[in-house]
Amino acid sequence: MDDSNKKNTGVSRRAFIGSSVAAGAAxxxxxVPGASANPDTKADGRRPVSKPPSDEKMARExxxxxxxxxxxxxxxxxxxxxxxxxxxxxxxxVALNPGSSFEGLQESLINFGDPPNRMPEIVSAMHxxxxxxxAHGYARAEGKPMVAxxxxxxxxxxxxxPIYQAxxxxxxxxxxxxxxxxxxxxxxxxxxxxxxxxxxxxxxxQPESLEETLAALVEAYRQAMTPPCAPVLVVLNxxxxxxxxxxxxxxxxxxxxxxxxxxxxANEIAKALLAAVSPRISVGRLRSPAGIEQAVRLAELVxxxxxxxATYMPMSFPQRHPxxxxxxxxxxxxxxxxxxxxxxxxxxxxxxxxxxxxxxxGIGFGWKEDPNLKRRVKPEKILRYDAEASLPVIIAAVExxxxxxxxxxxxDRTRSIEKANKVERFAATKKTVEKKRAGWNGSPVSLARxxxxxxxxxxxxxxxxxxxxNFSGRHHVGLWDHDRPHSYLGVYPAAxxxxxxxxxxxxxxxxxxxxxxxINIQGDGDFNYLPGAVWTAAHHELPILTIMHNNRAWHMExxxxxxxxxxxxxxxxxxxxxxxxxDPYINYAKLADGYGMKSEGPISxxxxxxxxxxxxxxxxxxxxxxxxDVLTQxx
Amino acid sequence: xxxIVFWLVSGLAAVMAVSASAQTPAGANAVRGEKLYYAHxxxxxxxxxxxxKHNIANNASPLLADEAAFLIYLRAxxxxxxxxxxxxxxxxxxxxxxxxxxxxxxxxxxTFRDQPPPVSESPALNAILEGAALAVxxxx
Numbered sequence: 001m002d003d004s005n006k007k008n009t010g011v012s013r014r015a016f017i018g019s020s021v022a023a024g025a026a027x028x029x030x031x032v033p034g035a036s037a038n039p040d041t042k043a044d045g046r047r048p049v050s051k052p053p054s055d056e057k058m059a060r061e062x063x064x065x066x067x068x069x070x071x072x073x074x075x076x077x078x079x080x081x082x083x084x085x086x087x088x089x090x091x092x093x094v095a096l097n098p099g100s101s102f103e104g105l106q107e108s109l110i111n112f113g114d115p116p117n118r119m120p121e122i123v124s125a126m127h128x129x130x131x132x133x134x135a136h137g138y139a140r141a142e143g144k145p146m147v148a149x150x151x152x153x154x155x156x157x158x159x160x161x162p163i164y165q166a167x168x169x170x171x172x173x174x175x176x177x178x179x180x181x182x183x184x185x186x187x188x189x190x191x192x193x194x195x196x197x198x199x200x201x202x203x204x205x206q207p208e209s210l211e212e213t214l215a216a217l218v219e220a221y222r223q224a225m226t227p228p229c230a231p232v233l234v235v236l237n238x239x240x241x242x243x244x245x246x247x248x249x250x251x252x253x254x255x256x257x258x259x260x261x262x263x264x265x266a267n268e269i270a271k272a273l274l275a276a277v278s279p280r281i282s283v284g285r286l287r288s289p290a291g292i293e294q295a296v297r298l299a300e301l302v303x304x305x306x307x308x309x310a311t312y313m314p315m316s317f318p319q320r321h322p323x324x325x326x327x328x329x330x331x332x333x334x335x336x337x338x339x340x341x342x343x344x345x346x347x348x349x350x351x352x353x354x355x356x357x358x359x360x361x362g363i364g365f366g367w368k369e370d371p372n373l374k375r376r377v378k379p380e381k382i383l384r385y386d387a388e389a390s391l392p393v394i395i396a397a398v399e400x401x402x403x404x405x406x407x408x409x410x411x412d413r414t415r416s417i418e419k420a421n422k423v424e425r426f427a428a429t430k431k432t433v434e435k436k437r438a439g440w441n442g443s444p445v446s447l448a449r450x451x452x453x454x455x456x457x458x459x460x461x462x463x464x465x466x467x468x469x470n471f472s473g474r475h476h477v478g479l480w481d482h483d484r485p486h487s488y489l490g491v492y493p494a495a496x497x498x499x500x501x502x503x504x505x506x507x508x509x510x511x512x513x514x515x516x517x518x519i520n521i522q523g524d525g526d527f528n529y530l531p532g533a534v535w536t537a538a539h540h541e542l543p544i545l546t547i548m549h550n551n552r553a554w555h556m557e558x559x560x561x562x563x564x565x566x567x568x569x570x571x572x573x574x575x576x577x578x579x580x581x582x583d584p585y586i587n588y589a590k591l592a593d594g595y596g597m598k599s600e601g602p603i604s605x606x607x608x609x610x611x612x613x614x615x616x617x618x619x620x621x622x623x624x625x626x627x628x629d630v631l632t633q634x635x
Numbered sequence: 636x637x638x639i640v641f642w643l644v645s646g647l648a649a650v651m652a653v654s655a656s657a658q659t660p661a662g663a664n665a666v667r668g669e670k671l672y673y674a675h676x677x678x679x680x681x682x683x684x685x686x687x688k689h690n691i692a693n694n695a696s697p698l699l700a701d702e703a704a705f706l707i708y709l710r711a712x713x714x715x716x717x718x719x720x721x722x723x724x725x726x727x728x729x730x731x732x733x734x735x736x737x738x739x740x741x742x743x744x745x746t747f748r749d750q751p752p753p754v755s756e757s758p759a760l761n762a763i764l765e766g767a768a769l770a771v772x773x774x775x
Contacts, residue, residue, distance in 0.1 A: 437752070
């Protein structure tokens with residue numbers, strides 16, 4: 001290892017991050033040539049002139065393992081600086097499926113730094129879609145980006161749906177796409193590769209020098225983290241990765257300035273909360289754990305009852321906080337929504353849907369209705385500001401307006417809210433467990449029983465349910481306590497099936513260094529899109545327990561087809577064609593075993609379930625992922 | 636209109652079921668019915684054992700108490716197609732499911748018995764309930 005490389009960067013991680021903190025609220029004015037937040041502003045004159053590949057290059061691509069010809073010895077690889085920038089940004093992982101358009105960067109990732117291949121560490125993905133799904137799951141768990149490194153046009157098209165899904169999920173991530181303009185197969189290159197996914201990325205850049213590339217990486221991070229958070233993309237020129245550098249300064253990261261409500265609005269909100277007899281706060285998805293702490297602080301300060309979305313999405317208010325529940329007085333004379341509707345006022349950050357100019361082809365991808373605003377009670381007023389950024393200002397305004405008399409009222413109200421919520425919680429839980437008993441001893445195994453039997457095994461651990469639960473009954477809602485920012489990562493943002501396994505692996509990447517385990521209750525239909533992520537979990541020894549929800553069907557489609565056949569009066573006895581996995585059945589335990597993951601099953605006897613789950617949890621706690629194939633009831 | 640028709644049909648079947656007893660229909664075969672229940676995908680909503688999105692174990696529905704009510708329910712839905720509300724049980728006109736086949740399915744459905752343990756005898760459910768109770772007791 002050439003230590004001079006490290007020294008020559010001239011910027012330590014601590015100094016780098018420190019400079020961003022010192023920058024405080026200063027806005028970043030970094031100009032990134034080739035950057036495109038809007039295709040209309042894209043700089044012209046950067047169209048590469050592609051040459052046809054030589055016979056030698058063609059031979060290499062069809063299987064000849066000879067490396068490409070190197071005519072220059074590079075002692076200071078430019079791609080080392082790219083790695084240093086990622087390291088300074090505290091990017092933990094780069095998920096990739098290898099490609100020759102980024103071999104310069106990959107070589108730096110595995111060999112540059114001390115230790116190499118740490119911060120960021122390479123995660124081997126079997127498919128570009130898996131790599132992006134991993135970044136998506138990681139982002140939902142941690143609220144910050146990791147990198148998906150993609151090979152040219154072919155890799156990016158594989159990654160397309162997962163990027164689309166992450167965009168709808170407001171997931172911050174950095175997609176890096178290698179582009180070997182001069183020396184590679186033409187079909188893998190593009191003059192404007194980012195255009196393939198531009199309508200569903202927030203920002204992209206195609207830098208043409210090392211300095212531009214480093215600046216683009218920093219700006220990409222800032223764009224991804226600036227609400228509305230979303231995937232961003234940088235095209236990495238292969239030749240720039242391989243060149244030598246001399247006297248290049250690393251760009252400074254400046255944190256985004258996120259706008260919250262101003263003092264006049266904050267004062268109005270504070271006074272309304274303090275004047276209310278029964279204040280209520282509804283909390284949707286905030287951006288970070290720090291935001292959740294602020295929301296808890298505000299609720300406790302004003303003694304409000306709270307409605308949480310923690311059983312629907314990450315980064316919401318702890319479900320079992322004593323203030324969560326309907327409270328004692330349901331009149332709610334002032335109801336504030338934080339990234340969520342409130343009857344009187346909602347503070348709701350900007351939505352990607354409102355962005356314009358990145359869909360020049362006019363494809364017009366449909367947006368799901370925003371669940372945060374789809375409520376029976378529409379707010380009287382919506383303030384289009386980021387709720388998390390608004391909280392410190394509101395809290396300050398509340399503290400400034402608190403009197404001793406009001407404090408006493410709040411203390412009394414808090415006691416009554418907590419008492420009422422405890423009674424409510426017990427009644428709701430009693431009702432829930434009674435309901436979940438149905439089919440308890442049935443075979444195949446009831447999904448409610450899987451969720452219920454899991455709880456005693458994980459309740460004292462830091463756990464994360466990474467799999468969307470809408471196809472498996474959502475039984476965790478009333479049975480588990482969702483008290484952490486990452487307790488439940490939510491549903492498929494764009495209903496794009498195939499996401500669950502990769503996203504769970506991404507969540508497990510986040511969990512690995514945080515003494516956390518990931519639970520993945522995995523639909524079989526979803527699993528079969530990109531099953532190679534099982535190997536990734538095994539290879540990287542990720543703490544993930546996968547329980548196959550093996551109902552042997554794309555079950556929703558099966559039911560829809562039944563209905564269609566029924567409506568036409570032609571019977572439902574052929575609706576399994578094209579919707580089920582029969583003849584032969586799939587054995588997921590064997591499949592996992594083949595990928596190198598410990599596994600067992602299929603289990604159809606519910607009495608064998610607890611022992612299997614216990615073995616699985618113990619394995620995951622010891623650092624070995626585990627898969628249990630369970631033959632389940634359909635839903 | 637659709638809702639009214641649906642409830643008329645359901646109500647008719649319910650009235651007919653009141654005086655009926657839950658017995659295996661004469662000539663029906665529960666073993667054949669099990670295969671038909673699976674082949675026609677009844678399990679997709681009702682589970683393999685009658686517990687699912689819509690529970691029918693333990694003769695939970697009055698529509699299951701009498702063969703005639705069951706057939707009227709199936710046929711009325713089919714005959715009134717497409718007036719009935721969407722996203723409900725598929726329609727089964729006689730062309731797609733014969734009376735005999737329907738009787739066999741009913742016989743199989745009547746074998747469903749769901750006898751889950753009380754919460755107190757399920758360690759998992761009991762632990763969940765105790766957790767909620769503990770929060771009440773301890774002030775957490």
